[in-house]
Amino acid sequence: MSAGDLVKMTEAERRQFSEAFERAHAAGEISDRQFARARIEGGLAQWHLAAWEAAGRPEPVPDNITETMPPIKAVGVPAVDAALPLTTKPAHVFLSALAYLMRESDDALEIAESRAKDCDRAAALLREAAELLKQADNVPLSHMVESLAPWAERAKFGRVYAHKWEGGHLYAHHEIDALSASLQGKRGKATRQAAVIKALVALFPQEPGFWEGGGYSLAARLATLCIGHKVTPQAVNSVVKQAQRTAPAPKPERAKERDTGDYLVRLFRNPKQ
Structure with missing residues (x-):
């Protein structure tokens, strides 16, 4: 659940949703993996929502809005x-690392x-192109092309x-x-x-x-x-x-x-x- 979803819900609705989710987990309708991921992502969303509200609900939301927030202590797992x-x-x-691992395929x-073969070859070609541009006295463009290479590798x-x-x-x-x-x-x-x-x-x-x-x-x-x-x-x-x-x-x-x-x-x- 995102912070945006939480904003649209009343406190009573959030509590009802949480209780229904816990009942579904206890009944075996939701796996431990799904339950843990939802708890973690819900905890992170509430943390961001609390930071936004404490800052006066600014729009647009600053990138550093959570810097002064106390750390999350528990998520219920x-x-x-x-x-x-x-x-x-x-x-x-x-928590973000755990949530990612829980949703990864x-x-x-x-x-x-x-993807590896194509991505690694693309990175190698970018570096080769960057070197050619450098030799052609176009260093700024060479740097721009070379900056793409690490991202091409990570595209896998x-x-x-x-x-x-x-x-x-x-x-x-x-x-x-x-x-x-x-x-x-x-x-x-x-x-x-x-x-x-x-x-x-x-x-x-x-x-x-x-x-x-x-x-x-x-x-x-x-x-x-x-x-x-x-x-x-x-x-x-x-x-x-x-x-x-x-x-x-x-x-x-x-x-x-x-x-x-x-x-x-x-x-x-x-x-x-």
Whole structure:
């Protein structure tokens, strides 16, 4: 539910909707995955609505309207609420990451793979064109063309909409739909479960004490919600240890990001940020 939907509802209508949704979940008509996603997205919508109302309902809505808002403490999903005090990320970023993983297609890896060849070739051709323009004494145009290349590479994870080119950077919006594919391992058969676990690992402290003190179990509960089938702490342990052995050096991001979705791209692909 969006903040706009909440604005149109009275407090009584919001309460009735929430209670009806809980009854449907208890009756098995709504899966745990659907329920958790709706709770998270509803919590985020209420948080944005509260920020808008506290600011006097400005139009247009400023990009930084939530900066002074206290963080979300709970959304009514036990595993998520237990994780909120432990994440190393801002609460709204953590919740947005979970909501994304819960709505991503189970075929995300296959979707991204089907686009990869064309997107990577497009990026290579853009860089080649940029170099040709540079040699032709057209450096400004060369920079503009080259700024498209990182976005062409990321197009395998979702559709890109360009906004403007300014100061040597392309500003664009990325509607991601297969981001977990960016986390698939280089060895063995790639699975979405492993990719989702890696995404979740990036949201928590990287100290052994956290994982051995209940982190594996907590991440397994969250992964189960994101994927829709049972994930064990042992599976999380295996993925974490494998990721630690094969983690590549982080690469600098050359394109500029504008929204939470684009922040998730950086978060999942470079967890140390």
